[in-house]
Structure formats: structure tokens, C-alpha cells
Amino acid sequence: MPAIALIESYQDELTEIRRDLHAHPEIGFEETRTAGIVAKTLRDWGVDEVHEGIAGTGIVGIIHGKQPGERRIGLRADMDALPITETTNLPYSSRNPGRMHACGHDGHTTILLGTARYLAATRNFAGTAVLIFQPAEEGLGGARRMIAEGLFERFPCDELYGLHNDPNTPPGRILGKPGAAMAGASFFDIVIEGTGSHAAMPHQSRDPIVIATQLVQQLQTIVSRNTPPLRPAVLSVTQLHAGAAYNVVPDSATLAGTIRYFDDAVIAMIEERVRAVCAGIAAGFGVEVRVDIRNVFDVLMNDPELTDAYLAAAADVVGAENAVVTPDPATGSEDFADMLKTIPGSYLRVGHAGDVPLHNPGFVLDDGILPIGASLMARIIERRMPV
Structure with missing residues (x-):
């Protein structure tokens, strides 16, 4: 199946949200506006529980499936920007001097919001989806602080999944690396x-x-x-x-x-x-x-079995030929690794049409990635907690 049709119907609204977040970037532990938008949007879209103030600006949303179940699966997105001055000259470029979403976390946040809207509307799963919006990924220890403040004691998860946009991978292609995936x-x-x-x-x-x-x-x-x-x-x-x-x-x-x-x-x-x-x-x-x-950052270790499961979900969205195991780990780092030390899971890279590297003042995220990423996250919930 392609990107989920219902999620594709959200494209314009998701693009509007993403570009608004892009225009108002906030660095780690300062994501007050971003967190407020996330919390309000989750409530407006019918998420069952919205918990604020975790690690300062972190948000957790809870969605229960249409059937009860003991399993709980977490999905995580990061929210922070970088201390970079943007040079794209886009109409929605950063209005905050010296701040820029040069790593695409505005896209990751929007993707998880799109997933939340779909899951709250359909609830085609048996169990609980735990949606984690994390602050301060860019070297400030947001994941470690959330964990230290009892994230997984308050919101237990059996499995955990995340993703990152990848301008070095063609659009419509999703890569996974079992084992040591990021430095x-x-x-x-x-x-x-x-x-x-x-x-x-x-x-x-x-x-x-x-x-x-x-x-x-x-x-x-x-x-x-x-x-x-x-x-x-x-x-x-x-x-x-x-x-x-x-x-x-x-x-x-x-x-x-x-x-x-x-x-x-x-x-x-x-x-x-x-x-x-x-x-x-x-x-x-x-x-x-x-x-x-x-x-x-710790080494990000993808669980091999759950990486296979995540790539199978990706195949539902982009086709089996485009959901690929890559032999090469990335020398970039990601503090989702700290969460994966606590809860088994996997982290995939989702290609898009941008051609400027991450952490560059000219980086532009392709909004076409939004329904693809949201569909990927929705499908792993539906596959791992089937009705």
C-alpha cells in the first residue's frame, strides 16, 4: 500500500504546521511555543491523554486502540532547533535570529502529530500508543533527562520507534541498519x-x-x-x-x-x-x-528483529524495493540511543528530495516526507498491535 490515504489528506494542514514550526525555531529546553502547539494540537485531534512539562518542555500523548490490549508501543519525535542563522530566504524561514530548524526536527514533530491524528481517528489497533515529543536532542541531553524524570515508569513501553529525515537518501526510500546504527x-x-x-x-x-x-x-x-x-x-x-x-x-x-x-x-x-x-x-x-x-550520545543500537518489523511497515508505505537494510552505520549521533538502551526498538532514515546536508544554514526539508513518515509510524503501531 502507498502512504495511507487518510494521512495524505492531511498534507496541507501538516505542511502549514511544519512551516509555522520552522518559522519559530527554539533550541533545547526552550521549546515552549513548540510544546504548546503540540499539546493543543493533540487535544484538538482527540488524543486521549496529553501530559506536559516532562523534562521541562517534553510532551507525551496517549492513544488507546479500539480494542483493549496489554501491549504499549512508543513513538518518539524530537522538537528542538539548532543555534544556526538560516540562509534559505524561504517565505517561512526562521524569524528567531540565530535559530534554525537545520536538522528537520520541525518535520519530525509534524510527522508524529500526523500519526497522532490518524491513530486517534481510526484506532485500528489493540493496545496503547505512547507518543513522545522530546526536547533538547541536539547534544543537551533531552532523552536522558526525560528518562531520569521517570518517562518509562510513568509511560511504560514494550517497544519504541523513531525516525530521521535523510537528504542523502532518495525520496521514497527508507533505510534501516540492525545493530549499531549510529555513532x-x-x-x-x-x-x-x-x-x-x-x-x-x-x-x-x-x-x-x-x-x-x-x-x-x-x-x-x-x-x-x-x-x-x-x-x-x-x-x-x-x-x-x-x-x-x-x-x-x-x-x-x-x-x-x-x-x-x-x-x-x-x-x-x-x-x-x-x-x-x-x-x-x-x-x-x-x-x-x-x-x-x-x-x-551513546551508540544507537537497533534491535535486529524489531528493525525487520519496522522495515516491513516501511514496505507497506514505500514498497519492499524501497525499504532497505543498509550495511553502513551513520557516524552522526542521536540521543534516541539512550531510550533504546532502556526499551528495545529501532530507528530508520527516511529519504527526501532535499539536496543540502543536515546542520547547514541552507538546509530545506521536503514537505513530501510528512505523510510518508506519519504513515510509517502509524503502520508500525497497526502491525505490532493488530486488532
Whole structure:
């Protein structure tokens, strides 16, 4: 079957909602307007229970099927935007300076709203659908906070499903990866405390900028020379901050970045090597180097059996030839991984017609994905809790 006809009939309304959310992006734990729209829309569309204020701005909706059942299946969407200035010049582009839905979470929220409308109208399942609208996915720990605040104690789930839009996959194609599907991630901050001087007398300094540039190069050798080639990892330095004047060697410099990994032993080794390299730099240049490394995302592990079931639901929507197991995990990270450590489930990537990558100020989400994603989520409920 194609995208569910009733959900396709919602296309215009879903597009209007998505574009309104896009025009008013809110970053993690600040999604007050977004959460208000989600809660009101769920109530307007007949969702049985709407619970607000979970992890600050999170929402949970409950829909009971037409027949009673013990099974409870969760569906999750993220709501937050990124601190990016949009450059698309779309009529509905961001009205909030320095905020943008550059990862498509406005689309994910709208997709789950579309699913909610359909499930509340049809209730063609036996059991309970738990709809989780999560704040702060973008590295701020929204999933972990929801779990810590008792999400699954209050709203138990037997299985859990999510999705992400994918501009790198053709429209109408859905990909799944059993097992390790997305990388875990640690973020790091490194502070080099040197000695400043007049720029005309650099011999009087212990120049933190020179030290920082050498440190960046040495950090790159950890993956290329310490990590086993068949156990992938990525280390990227993404920030270097130092100085405020043309004629002053500054006292300090800071570096920041991220490490992506699929293996706990690998991340442990990389973190140890980062600390060792920094200690060596500090000793060699006679400066202090402080290192802070913190885990932000776990490796996202898809349950193999439930991934097969989710892809079977996808085949109902886009055809079996377009619901595909991919051999390659993604080096991006996703905090849905924390939920999947607690509840078994799966996470699929849904292709669309956009051609600008995620987290880019020119990213444009294809609204054609909305009924496809909503149909996918509806079908997994109907398949896993049949009447």
C-alpha cells in the first residue's frame, strides 16, 4: 500500500504546521511555543491523554486502540532547533535570529502529530500508543533527562520507534541498519594556559596559539595511528578561540570538538590518548593544559528483529524495493540511543528530495516526507498491535 490515504489528506494542514514550526525555531529546553502547539494540537485531534512539562518542555500523548490490549508501543519525535542563522530566504524561514530548524526536527514533530491524528481517528489497533515529543536532542541531553524524570515508569513501553529525515537518501526510500546504527559521541574542551606578551616580543611569551595549532595536528594522529582501522572512529576539532588584538600574544587558547565511535573500548582508548597528548604538550612547552571530555550520545543500537518489523511497515508505505537494510552505520549521533538502551526498538532514515546536508544554514526539508513518515509510524503501531 502507498502512504495511507487518510494521512495524505492531511498534507496541507501538516505542511502549514511544519512551516509555522520552522518559522519559530527554539533550541533545547526552550521549546515552549513548540510544546504548546503540540499539546493543543493533540487535544484538538482527540488524543486521549496529553501530559506536559516532562523534562521541562517534553510532551507525551496517549492513544488507546479500539480494542483493549496489554501491549504499549512508543513513538518518539524530537522538537528542538539548532543555534544556526538560516540562509534559505524561504517565505517561512526562521524569524528567531540565530535559530534554525537545520536538522528537520520541525518535520519530525509534524510527522508524529500526523500519526497522532490518524491513530486517534481510526484506532485500528489493540493496545496503547505512547507518543513522545522530546526536547533538547541536539547534544543537551533531552532523552536522558526525560528518562531520569521517570518517562518509562510513568509511560511504560514494550517497544519504541523513531525516525530521521535523510537528504542523502532518495525520496521514497527508507533505510534501516540492525545493530549499531549510529555513532556514540563525546564532546571535549581543552584550555591551554600560556603566557601572553607583546606581539613584537614573542620570545617573552609561551604562545598558546602556536601550542594549539600543534595540538590540533597531534590529535588527528590518534585515529590514524592509534585506532584499529576496522573499528571506525572520528575525531574533529571544531573550535579554536584565542586572542582579541593584533599586537598581543594572548594568555590562553581553547579548543573544542567531538569524538564519534561505535565501540566502548575504542572511545576509552581515544579519551586516554587525548589526555596523554595534552599532557605531553603541556610538559614540552611548559604550560598548563586542562582537558574536559564528556559523553553526550551513546551508540544507537537497533534491535535486529524489531528493525525487520519496522522495515516491513516501511514496505507497506514505500514498497519492499524501497525499504532497505543498509550495511553502513551513520557516524552522526542521536540521543534516541539512550531510550533504546532502556526499551528495545529501532530507528530508520527516511529519504527526501532535499539536496543540502543536515546542520547547514541552507538546509530545506521536503514537505513530501510528512505523510510518508506519519504513515510509517502509524503502520508500525497497526502491525505490532493488530486488532
